[in-house]
Amino acid sequence: MTGDWDLAEECAQEAFAQALDRWPRDGVPRSPGAWLTTVARNRALDRLRRRTNEKTKLAQVAGLSRGAGDAEEVDQVYDDSGVPDDRLRLMFTCCHPALPLEAQVALTLRTLAGLTTAEVARAFLVEEPTMAKRLVRAKGKIRHAGIPYRVPPAHLLPGRTAGVLAVVYLLFNEGYVASAGAPLVRSDLTSESIRLARLLVALMPEEAEAAGLLALLLLQDSRRAARVDAAGDQVTLEDQDRSLWDREEIEEGRQQLEAALALGRPGPYQLQALIAACHATATDAAGTDWPRIARLYEQLAQLAPSPVVELNRAVAVAMSEGPAAGLVLVDALADTGELDGYHLLAATRADLLRRLGRSGEAAQSYREALELVTSDPERRHLTRRLAETSGHA
């Protein structure tokens, strides 16, 4: 039984929207997953009752309710205890390997996180119509190819996790540095992705990368309060008030990381968590073990090559060996053209030039970055830097 994908999707989205609206007002319910599931199910039933061919349609909602055949049965099946997290089920459907990886991630962001198509497009650095088309194609395939709507059985589970982990990570990133609009951090998205990562760890305790991902998210999130100042502007790692860092989250993150490493299967998330842990345990920016971070980025670049990892490595090298060494790497990266249109490439370059005292060139790069940036706090940060460097020019 495949279930009615469109219906499940629509209702889960509505439940998520309601949660965003209600939880800040009424508080988060004791069991958020069950709450979302109940709301989604009630929505589904409302809709189905309104449809003409009630019996057939009720059979379709079985996809949302573990095979119940009518409304009453659906209610009985769905008590709050032992309810499989419905959103996790949606995740595995979205992340089915028969879908292209990019579509998997996009679909989950759109469907589960309630991101707009424009936001998903920005997360992928593509135009909105391109993303809209990709989403429509993916949904068509789920429906027509019979991709099941369920958490896969145990023997299929390990093979299906890579896509799910990637999705949770991107979801966190979207919340951590919101790609568009006013707030820098969308804590609804970061806490949602941490919740999903916890669920994955509980579901797959032997999966080192799931624990690695959870560790990474916790360690990153621990800096949340220090990343934005009273005016809502971005504070860079260097200038953050480290007393604002969440010690509990850091401790939990380190424990998760230890547990992950103990499984003896290193991976990109564990490496990134190790990097985050270097930051979290340093007393200040100067006391950070930058050479170790640069080495970890190098390992990461081997394990999971990506131009964004290269950019981060360049920053770590700049911190440990000086801005000139970092600039060489950044310029080499710019020459590949792989990060054209990515504002952080221009912003990093600008920053290194500024540190080298090459104010004129720095200002030029800040202007480039400003043309590309879409989030307001990042724009203000860059504007401030531009004013500083222009003043020196």
Place this chain on the structure above:
Amino acid sequence: MKYMLIHCVAESDELPEGGKPEAEGDLEAWLDEMERRGVLKHGDRLRPTSEATTVRLRNGAPLVLDGPFAETKEQVAGYDVIECADLDEAIEIASKHPCAGLGTVEVRPLWAQ
């Protein structure tokens, strides 16, 4: 859900007439299992592309040519129509067919479900 499994292999890798005993045994086992599970609707192996004929209608007249439609390395060597629960089961069925080891099995949902 109904799917067609389209078995594609390079013809040089195809089973010779009569088949290699081992691969033929694998196929027998696959057929047995799928018939027992009741998922196999029908299917067959195709004669080689040297025995294929392509037909096109051009300006109202049939244009008949020798050979397959496309000159690619892998050719359709056979097909099966199956009916099963979902794509995961279809993938499991396809992965057990000897062609999955020799070449590629394409899993296509049928238009009319």
